[in-house]
Amino acid sequence: MNTEQVLDIEHRLMSPGVSQETQLADVVFERGEGSYLFDIEGRSYLDFGAGIFTQNVGHNHPHVVNEVKQQVDKLWNVHDGSTEARAKACVALHKHLPDELSRVAFFTTGAEAVEAAIRAVFSGAPPQKQKLAALRYGFHGKTQGARSLVHWDIGYSNESGNSVLGYAANCYRCPLGRTYPSCDMQCAQLVNRHISSKPNIAALFFEPVQGAAGVIVPPQEYWSMITQVCKDNGVLLVADEVVSAGGRTGRFLASQHYGIEPDLVVGAKGLSSGFPFSMLAGTEALMGQGEFAGAGATSSTFGGNPMSCTAAYATLEVLDNEQVLESVEAKGKRLGGGLRDLMHEHEVIGDVRGIGLLWALEFVSCRKNKTPAPDIAAQFYQACMKAGVRVCLGGNIVRIGPPLNVSDADIDKALAVFDQCLQTIAS
Structure with a gap:
């Protein structure tokens, strides 16, 4: 089956009460490897939601x-x-x-x-x-x-x-x-x-x-x-x-x-x-x-x-x-530092907060009044998906949590995509 066929079956036969991110994505995933997901058409996505924070050692780790x-x-x-x-x-x-x-x-x-x-x-x-x-x-x-x-x-x-x-x-x-x-x-x-x-x-x-x-x-x-x-x-x-x-x-x-x-x-x-x-x-x-x-x-x-x-x-x-936990703090600082840099550059981010490799961006339409902006968060989520990075969306908040063994190169790659997507939705 292709993407259209799978989505047609689900839309007709499943209760539509799936997560907001699934409702907006229109993507059919087929397999995973490490920090990456691949859809049924062969496109790759950096998984910065780690499933739903389930894939601590990545997708399909060989030992598991x-x-x-x-x-x-x-x-x-x-x-x-x-x-x-x-x-x-x-x-x-x-x-x-x-x-x-x-x-x-x-x-x-x-x-x-x-x-x-x-x-x-x-x-x-x-x-x-x-x-x-x-x-x-x-x-x-x-x-x-x-x-x-x-x-x-x-x-x-x-x-x-x-x-x-x-x-x-x-x-x-x-x-x-x-x-x-x-x-x-x-x-x-x-x-x-x-x-x-x-x-x-x-x-x-x-x-x-x-x-x-x-x-x-x-x-x-x-x-x-x-x-x-x-x-x-x-x-x-x-x-x-x-x-x-x-x-x-x-x-x-x-x-x-x-x-x-x-x-x-x-x-x-x-x-x-x-x-x-x-x-x-x-x-x-x-x-x-x-x-x-x-x-x-x-x-x-x-x-x-x-x-x-x-x-x-x-x-x-x-x-x-693989001593995975020993590097989480350093990777978290790399990811968190990059997200905070994005907040300084993009007014639609009202707050960045996190610990280890569990982070959140809170989107607002007005920083002074901290007005929640779920529509902007949804735009950001969809833009990231199209650019090949998956995150977790909920209301005006986007949660970010890659596998704990994610590489520094993939953290930097995701941050670059986030920056690009923020520029796109602001224009």
Whole structure:
């Protein structure tokens, strides 16, 4: 089939609720290799979205391909039965996770693992602690429990939950109208006021760096203020690292940048090179005993299947064997520096922010008023696709996150394309 035929079938038979970037692209991808994608017509694209931040070691890494090919001839699924692949995934994860997170459970999506984290919290919570806390504009998935954390209603649904919402440290668009650092971190102070004044909160669910909200990177003191108050008040820390686990920010967990010691961590996306794999890691007290350790508490039809576990441990082996994480900080500085240079040259970019190899451009029609410009962001996205670079679009924000082993030459190539596209849409 050609591009037109594939798109015709999808437009006729699929629900159209795919991502905005897919709706605008009209591209049919056929294969991937390293930092590149190739469409069905043979055109190449630098993938600066890394799938959706899933391809930490690039597309079709030879070691991952080889391990998965061997597994495909052996066993695909045996419910949650013990397999060598699952044992290897456990060992590979424990090499990178903090020592106190001694137990893991496997699922298929980030949302499924978040749901499991909610169950883990309440399986051991005292009767008086029956509320959860989260941060405004956070994203934890599209299932009911994950949605309820951030009060995300759909249609006429009124089951948004009763979680307590705090303020994230969005310094570019401070919801409190303050300016960092003279703000004295009022956002963190308000979170702490909620935590300390409500004895019924069992856990705080949070992204150390908010991804879907537009790569919100908080100041260092934000998390040190909040985590201490949580610990003082017996509130568990549940880090949603679906986007960041696996080295996206330069450390295996984004929590490690801030000295956060979570009780539970959710990871997915970049851990398994695009295969459906997620994990919940936690302490012995939360996951190794009590109700959550009972039969069936963590079983999942596809969770921990041999194929996904093989992709996961092979991906983590590449991170180790090729010392991928050692260069993320330097590559991030190269990419971030280039993006900031573009902001100085192009008025439509209101803000550039990021950490490691996770970055965002926020497009505005007026810098002074910070007026969101989703139409300009969409134009930029489409121009980049036509020029052979794929990024991630959402509203007025474009997120940028290439594979962690992207070359310096490809970073420079993408930056040159971004500059060219910005000039095109401004003319």
